[in-house]
Amino acid sequence: MEEFYRGFAQHARDLAEKADPFTRRRLLDLAQRYDAKSKPAGSTRPLPPPRTTPPSTIFSGSGEA
Template structure:
């Protein structure tokens, strides 16, 4: 099943090369969706590291 979605993603990219800007963006977004589906379960990308801690986000003087 992964190969099926990988093929669809590549076809969307191939079509995007010849498309107008609006359609190109939509096709590339579609290709990203197929890329995610082509990954085996459990191989999700890890979240990026947090740059600020939650306590610093709300440590300023609050407005009431």
């Protein structure tokens, strides 16, 4: 999938070379977004915060209410 997005980014840059200034800017922005998607998922997303476990005193007891 990374190669797919990288190819789309390059294609957008190629089109931008022949486009008017407004379209060129839009195509280059699009290429930048495709480049971001082409990077491995681990490098673009922060890890979620670690889960915390409740204190063990909540679970200790006879199990009756």
